[in-house]
Amino acid sequence: MKKLTQLTTVALSCCLLIVGTADAFKERTIPTKPDKASIGSGYDRGHVEVKFIDEMDIGLSADNTPIDRGNRALKSAPAQSAIKTIADAGGSWKRMVSLPEEEMDDLVNNAEKNLDRDIADLNNYFILTVPDGIRTEEWLDQLNSLAEVEIAVAMPLPAPLPVLPPNYQSNQGYLNNATTGIGASTAWATTGGTGWPPAAGPIRIVDFEYSWNLNHLDLPSVWYTYNPSYTPSDPFSDDNHGTAVLGEMASMNNGLGTVGAVYASSMAVSPTYLNGAWQLGVAMTWMLSATSAGDVWLIEQQMQGPNYTGSPPGTQDGLIPVEWWLSWYNIIVTAVGNGIHVVEAAGNGREDLDNPVYSTLNGGHWPFLPANNSGAIIVGAGAAPGAFGGSDVDRSRLWFSNWGSRVNLQGWGERVYTTGYGNLYSADGKNYWYTHDFSGTSSASPIVASAVAIIEGVNQQASAGVPISPATMRSLLVSTGSPQQAGTYPVSQNIGPRPDVNAALANMTCCANRGDVDNSGGGTPVDIGDLVYLVDFMFSGGPAPPCFDEGDVDGSGTPPIDIADLVYLVDYMFNSGPAPPSC
Numbered sequence: 249m250k251k252l253t254q255l256t257t258v259a260l261s262c263c264l265l266i267v268g269t270a271d272a273f274k275e276r277t278i279p280t281k282p283d284k285a286s287i288g289s290g291y292d293r294g295h296v297e298v299k300f301i302d303e304m305d306i307g308l309s310a311d312n313t314p315i316d317r318g319n320r321a322l323k324s325a326p327a328q329s330a331i332k333t334i335a336d337a338g339g340s341w342k343r344m345v346s347l348p349e350e351e352m353d354d355l356v357n358n359a360e361k362n363l364d365r366d367i368a369d370l371n372n373y374f375i376l377t378v379p380d381g382i383r384t385e386e387w388l389d390q391l392n393s394l395a396e397v398e399i400a401v402a403m404p405l406p407a408p409l410p411v412l413p414p415n416y417q418s419n420q421g422y423l424n425n426a427t428t429g430i431g432a433s434t435a436w437a438t439t440g441g442t443g444w445p446p447a448a449g450p451i452r453i454v455d456f457e458y459s460w461n462l463n464h465l466d467l468p469s470v471w472y473t474y475n476p477s478y479t480p481s482d483p484f485s486d487d488n489h490g491t492a493v494l495g496e497m498a499s500m501n502n503g504l505g506t507v508g509a510v511y512a513s514s515m516a517v518s519p520t521y522l523n524g525a526w527q528l529g530v531a532m533t534w535m536l537s538a539t540s541a542g543d544v545w546l547i548e549q550q551m552q553g554p555n556y557t558g559s560p561p562g563t564q565d566g567l568i569p570v571e572w573w574l575s576w577y578n579i580i581v582t583a584v585g586n587g588i589h590v591v592e593a594a595g596n597g598r599e600d601l602d603n604p605v606y607s608t609l610n611g612g613h614w615p616f617l618p619a620n621n622s623g624a625i626i627v628g629a630g631a632a633p634g635a636f637g638g639s640d641v642d643r644s645r646l647w648f649s650n651w652g653s654r655v656n657l658q659g660w661g662e663r664v665y666t667t668g669y670g671n672l673y674s675a676d677g678k679n680y681w682y683t684h685d686f687s688g689t690s691s692a693s694p695i696v697a698s699a700v701a702i703i704e705g706v707n708q709q710a711s712a713g714v715p716i717s718p719a720t721m722r723s724l725l726v727s728t729g730s731p732q733q734a735g736t737y738p739v740s741q742n743i744g745p746r747p748d749v750n751a752a753l754a755n756m757t758c759c760a761n762r763g764d765v766d767n768s769g770g771g772t773p774v775d776i777g778d779l780v781y782l783v784d785f786m787f788s789g790g791p792a793p794p795c796f797d798e799g800d801v802d803g804s805g806t807p808p809i810d811i812a813d814l815v816y817l818v819d820y821m822f823n824s825g826p827a828p829p830s831c
Contacts, residue, residue, distance in 0.1 A: 274365035279399040285388035291402040293384045296376040297344065298391055299398040302369040312341050314374065321396045330390040337382055344373035375403070410676030413466075413505045419665045419684065421636040422496075422695050423509055426748035427643065427730035428633050430659075430699045432509040435749045440709035442501075443513030443701045448542075448713035450514035451701045453497060454535050456528060457548040458482045458519050460490035464667050465679045466505040467494055471516040475534045478527070480519035487678070488668040490517065492686040493548055495667030496694035497701075505673075505682055506666050509698030510705070520549065528570060532579045541587025542704050542715025546697040547580075547624075548690055550595035554605050567597035568606075568650060571622050574613045584623030584718045589704070591697040592624040593689040594650040594743070601652030616654040621789070625700070625722050626654055627693040628743025629661025631735060637663045643746055644735025649689060651741040656726055658743040659695030662687045699725060699747035706753055711805055720809060723785060723792035728752040756808060759797030759831030763817060767794035774828065779821060782814055803829040 279299075287293055298314075300306045305317045313331050316322045322331065345352050349371045356367050378384050384402060391400035422429040435441035444450040459482055462470050474480050498508040498515045516538070518531040528549060539545070549570050552558075556566030569592050571577040580590050594601075601616040614620055629649035632638035639662060645651055646661045663685060665672065670681035700721055707716050716724070729745025761769070765778035765785075782799065784790030786809070793799030793809065801813040801820075819825030 273360060276366040276368060281392045281399055285385040285392065285400075285402075287384060287388075287402045290405055292405050293402060294378050294380070295403045296378060296384065296388060296391075296400055297403050298374045298376055298400045299368070300372040300374070300396055301398045302372060304372065304396060306372050306374070308341055308343070308374075311335070314341060316396070322394075324394075326390075327394050327396060330387075330394060333390065334376065334387060338379040339382075339387070340377045342375050342377075343371070344375050345370050372398075376400075410680060413673045413675070413680055413682060415503055416506050416665045416672075416682065416684075419636070420506060421633060422660045422664065423507070426751065427746065428635070430509070430695060430702075430747045431750040432698060432702060435702045435706070435753065438706050438753065440705035440707070441702050441749075443510030443698075443705050445705045445707075445709035445713075448708035450512060451510070451705050451708070452514045452516060452539055452543040453510070453546060453697060453701055454516045454518055454539060454543070455490060455493055455546050455548060456518050456520050456531050456535075457490050457493065458521050459484060459486045459488055460494065460517055461487040461668065461678055461681075462517070463679050464491055464495070464681070466499045466502070466667050466682075467491070468498055468500055468511075468515065470494065470498070471514070472519075473516055473534070473538065474519050474522065475530055478522035478530060480522055481524065482519075483521045483526070488681075488683075489690065490548070491668035491681075492664075492666045492683060493546070493690065493694050495682075496664065496686075496691065497546075497698050499667055505680075509695065510701040513701050513705070528573075529575050529579055532576070532583070536579070536583060536586070539583075539588055542708060542713075543588050544697050544700050544704070545583060545588055545590045546693060547590065547592045548693060550593055550597065550689070553595075553597060553599060554609065555599060556597070564596040564648065565598050567595045568599055568601065569593065569595055569615075569626055571615045571624065572606075572610065572613075574611065577613065577615050577622055580622045580624050587715055587717060589700045589718050589721055590622070590624035591693055591700060592626050593693045594626050594628045594655050596629070596648045596688045596690075597650050598648055599650045599652075600741070601650055601654050603652075616652060618653070618789070621654070623718050623722075625656045625696060625718075625725070627689055627696045628655045628658045629687070629689045629692045630658035630732065630743055630746060632660045632663040641733050641735030643730060643733045645732070645737040645741050645743045647736065649692075649743055651737075651743050653742060655742055656722055656744045657696045657699075657729060658732065658746050659692030661689060661692045664691040664695075666691075696725075696747060699749050699752075702749045703752055703756075707756065707808070710756075711808075716808065717810075719786075719789075720792065723789070724752050724755060724796070727792045727794070728755050755792070755794060756796040758795040759800075760795070761828075762798055762803055762831055763801045763820070763828035764795075764798045765793045765801070765817075767798060774817075774820070776821070779814075779817055782809075782817060785809070786811070786814060797831055801828050803831075 553568035631640035669683035672684040673682040728751035761773035763774040766781040802816040
């Protein structure tokens with residue numbers, strides 16, 4: 249009960265006499281008792297909250313039944329009958345408030361003074377536990393009939409858990425074995441194939457863009473990082489695109505919703521819209537010091553090219569890879585040169601990147617020419633298989649995807665199940681949203697980034713953390729992928745093959761004759777053809793060795809193929825050096 253000391257009462261009375269016109273506390277609303285109790289779903293028949301009126305000093309007796317310590321109430325026949333009925337049936341009472349009564353009184357009195365409003369006496373709330381077999385409504389009616397009781401109500405039950413989404417993995421065909429998908433779900437059985445090689449720690453993937461909902465309940469903890477001298481924002485005030493991208497790679501393997509292709513990798517996001525401007529260069533240079541060789545950058549951005557008109561509004565025609573912008577190209581080259589795998593969306597601009605317009609103007613910066621290759625893996629959008637609702641021949645170029653000799657690999661550009669958007673599942677708010685139709689080079693690029701992380705994870709487990717070079721990774725995935733097919737558009741409109749991580753991994757562990765770089769076999773397994781093949785691969789962008797173990801001439805395995813292998817092969821062939829070691 250809210251109690252005032254005699255001194256406080258006298259002082260308060262004096263103040264009221266002096267002020268005279270002081271406003272009274274705002275009165276609180278007294279609840280209306282029901283004529284007859286009913287307990288709806290969501291309310292607890294086993295627990296009743298009883299509030300006695302403020303004017304009473306209610307406590308619990310030695311036998312834990314309510315008493316009026318002022319000895320003024322709870323003495324009527326109905327009150328005594330109700331209390332006895334409850335006690336005889338095994339009902340038990342406890343104070344609701346956890347604090348000592350005096351402390352609770354002080355807090356309520358202070359709140360009333362600060363807010364100038366009346367607050368219920370919290371010490372007069374009690375919790376009555378109702379035994380099984382009792383019709384709780386009868387006890388409620390008895391209690392509510394008493395003048396001493398302000399209200400008695402059945403307490404609410406905890407809110408139910410949200411309806412959990414179903415498991416959509418069977419719809420994620422891009423996880424399946426080639427040629428349907430990239431083979432991620434099979435690669436998980438290989439140590440490191442989930443993106444976390446125990447011998448080296450998780451592969452870090454950085455998503456450069458915006459529009460994330462990092463609170464989505466199917467996403468792991470994601471590192472959100474940016475240069476603190478800038479303020480990030482979202483140019484579209486949205487949180488779906490980035491969420492969908494993350495879900496393809498990292499949604500948790502928990503039997504609900506979707507599962508990421510490299511669900512155990514270490515995810516980071518770096519916003520590119522900073523201080524009210526698109527500043528991809530700031531984001532990428534910030535991450536140069538936070539990533540290292542073997543990590544993966546995913547650039548989920550595209551930019552206006554020379555054929556972009558902006559008409560009609562919202563068109564993507566003419567959008568191209570961001571390395572068309574010189575400073576961003578230079579940062580990408582720097583990242584690749586430091587061993588970081590850069591995966592870059594080709595863009596949805598319906599552009600032929602071999603068109604002469606891309607080797608004119610732009611200050612002489614023509615990144616799509618072979619001589620100016622940045623080393624990034626550029627990703628086009630291919631049709632999904634028919635069994636998964638593909639709109640064209642499986643692995644054929646989709647109508648919107650950019651193409652050309654500079655495009656290296658493709659991923660599903662349609663029908664991608666992932667987190668976000670809510671057009672598949674939208675129960676219980678956006679933290680449980682899923683889509684069945686994420687598309688574009690936006691959906692294709694995370695699939696390829698996942699393939700890179702899978703290969704790197706398995707490699708770093710085998711090599712104790714020594715990464716594969718970006719050039720080797722790109723060549724390996726291109727040479728072992730499921731080939732592009734002709735559909736509405738011919739194969740000559742190149743978007744590259746779909747990665748096949750299991751074929752790529754087999755290429756790395758297939759040794760028969762070390763030094764037989766071209767895998768020709770025969771009576772002379774190591775010959776001049778192997779030297780030519782190795783030089784072409786290392787310096788001219790030629791195909792990767794069909795078997796990496798055979799290309800690892802010195803047998804070091806760290807990294808699989810490097811300049812030391814070329815030196816070893818030359819020494820063996822022309823200087824009577826030691827033969828390549830056996831596998």
